[in-house]
Amino acid sequence: MFSPQPRGARQSLVRLFAEARRGGRDGLVVSGHHNTNRIAHLRQPLAFLLGAESGKVLAKFRTPLPTVEVVPRIWRRESEVLRAVAAHVGDVPRCLADFDTWSLHGYLDGRALADENPTGQLGSARLLELAEFFAGLAGVPAGELPPLPEDWPREGDSRGFLAWLARFAEQDVHQSNRPRFGRLFDAVGIPSDAVDRFMNAVPRLTERPFSLLHTDVHRANVVVVSGPEAEHLSVIDWELALYGDPLHDLATHLVRMNYDKTEQDLMTLMWTDAMRRAGHEDMTDGMDADLPVYLGFEYAQSVFPDVMRAALALPGHPGEADLTEAAERVARALRRAREPLGLTEKVPDIQEVSEALLKWHAEDGTTH
Template sequence: MHRLHHRARTALVQQLVESRRLRGRGEVVRGHHNINYVRRSGLVLALLLGAVPFTRFKYRVPLPAVEVVPRIWPREAEVLGVVCRYLREVPRCLADLGEGSVHRYRTGRTLGDSGVTATVGEELMRSFASFFVRTARVPVAELPARPDDWPRDGDSQGFLDWLVRFTQERVHLPNRDRFGALFDAVGVPEDAMARFAVRHRCRASRPFRLLHTDVHRANVVVRGRRLAVIDWELAIFGDPLHDLATHLVRMGYGKEEQERMTELWAGAMTEAGLTELTAGLHEDLPVFIAFEHAQSVFPDVMRAALDLPEGADTGRFDAAADRIERATRRAREPLRLVDVPGRDRIVEALREWHGTRA
C-alpha cells in the first residue's frame, strides 16, 4: 500500500512539474549533463514536495550526452540525501522522479556570472577551503555503495589507475569510431592515456573521502558572504587531491591563485585534524592536475565538434578550433603529444569531420 501511495504521489508530482515546465515562465539553465527549469510551485505541488507554496524550485532533466566523466552513483538524489545532512547550504532533492528530479532552488548569483577570468579573492578562497573540509568530514559509512571494482580506501595510485582506465576504456576508445579521425588530426593518438600512465605515479597514500569533482564557477552560488556548491551528480569517493586538482583547473585560477588556494586547502585540512589528507601534497597534486589536463582533451574535442550547428559559419569553426587548441596545449606535456597542429589545421580537421557528419 505504501509503495502504491508513493508511486501515485510521484506520478502527480511529475504531472505538476511537467505542466510548469511546459508553461515556460521561468529560467532555463542548460549544462553539459542536465537542463534545469526554474519554476514556482503552486499550492498543491508545494504540499506534495513539503515546500513553501509559491517558492522557486529547480527541475533537473538529464541530457543525452557522450559519456566523458565517471558517475559511480547513478542517482544524484541518493548522494544529496547524505550531503544535505552535513552541508546544510546545499539545495536538497525534493523528489526523485526517475528521469528527472526536483530540487530546492538556491537564490544568489553564480561565480560564473562575473566571468571566467574574474579574480575570486581571499575571502571566497577561504570559503572554498572550508567547503572541502566539510565535504571530507561527511561520514564515509553513510555514502552509497561503490562499484565492485572500486580501489580500496587509501590506495591513491589505484584510484588514479581507475580514472586513467575509465578515460581510456569508457571515453577515448569507444568514441574513436566517431571521432578517431578528428583525434588523430589534432594530435591525440590512440595510446595517449598509456603514455600518461607510464610517467605519472602517486608517491603517497591518502584516505578516501567524498569528492564533488566539479567545483567550478557555474556550480557555485554566492549570496552575501556565503557560498553553496551545487550539482552533485558527478560526486565520487576517492583521493581528496583529485577534488582539489579539478577545482584549481576548472576555476581558471592564475598561477598565484592556484598556489594560494592550495595553501589555504592544506592549512584548513591541518587545522581540522585531517593532516593525513595532505600527505605527499607537493609531489602528488601536480600528478592529479596533469590528469585533469590529460582527460579533458577528450570531452573538449568532442564537445567542440558536436556543438557545431549544421550551417556553422567561419566564426563558429574558429571558436571551436580555439577550444581544441587550448585543450591540446594543456594536454601536450601530460600526454606527450608530439604532433599538435596549429589553429588553421584544426579548423580544417573540424570542417572535414563536420562534412562527414553532415
C-alpha cells in the same frame, strides 16, 4: 472517515503535477553540459504535496540531456548524495523529489560565479570559503554515502583510484567515441595511446584516506547566496560526486576554475591549511609530489571531451568565426595536455585545427 493517502499515492500525485509544472512556459530555462533546468515557483497543488508555500519557493526541474558521456558517474541518484552532504556541509540544494529519469530540487537563489566573475581573481575571502568547503566535504562519513561499485579501489589506494579514472577515460571516453571521432582525434595530433602514455609515466603515489569528492567545482557550480548578515558560497550540481583521493578534487577545481598562477598557488595553500585544521592532515600527505600528477591527468583526459564538445558545438553550416572559436578551444586543450601526454610533435595551429574540424563536420552525418 478520512484516511491519509498512502505514500505511493502521494508520490504518484507529486510526479503527475511536477510533470505538468515542468512542461509549463513560465520560469527560466538554463542548460549546461549534462542537464536542462527549468527554474520556476512551486504552485498548487504541487506546493501543498511538497509541504511548501505556493509561489514562495523556487524549484529547479532538472532533466538530463542526451550527450556524449565524458565523466564517470558511480551513483545513479544525486538525491542520495545530497542527503549525506546536507547533514555535514551546510547550504546545499535539497532534492524535493527524485523520479529516476529526472528530478526536482530546491533552487538556491543567487548569482553564479560564472556570471559575476567569469575569469577574474576571486580574492582571499572567497578562496578561504572554498577551501573550508573541501575540508567539510572530507568529513562526510563514508558510511552515510550510497554503496560503491564492486570494482572500486580499496580505501587509501591512490594509485588504484587514479588507474580507475584512467580506465574510464580510455574505455568509456576515448575508445567508445573513437568510431565517430577517431579521425578527428588523429588529425589534431592526439596519440591513440594517450592514456597509456600518461599512466606509464606516473610515479608511485602516496596512499591517502579517501573522502567524498564533488569533482566539478567550477564557477558555474558555485553560487553566491545572500544571507541575513553576509553573502556566502554554495556548491551545486552533485551528480558527478565520487569517493576517492581528495587531491583529485583539488586538481579538478584548480583547473576548471581557471585561476591565475597566484590564486592557484594561494588556493592550494589554503586547501592544505583547511584540511589540516579540520583534522584531515593525513589527506595532505605527499601532496607536493602527487598534486602535479592529478593536475596532469586532468589536462590529459580533458583533450577528449574538449575536442568532441568543440566539434559538436559547430552549427549546421559553420562559418569562419565558428571554426576559429572551436579551433581555439581544441588548441588550448592540446597545449595543456602536451607535457602530461609527452607529446613531441608540434601542436597544430588554429588553421590546421579548423581544417580538421571542417572535414570532420562534413563527414559526420549526425550534426546537421
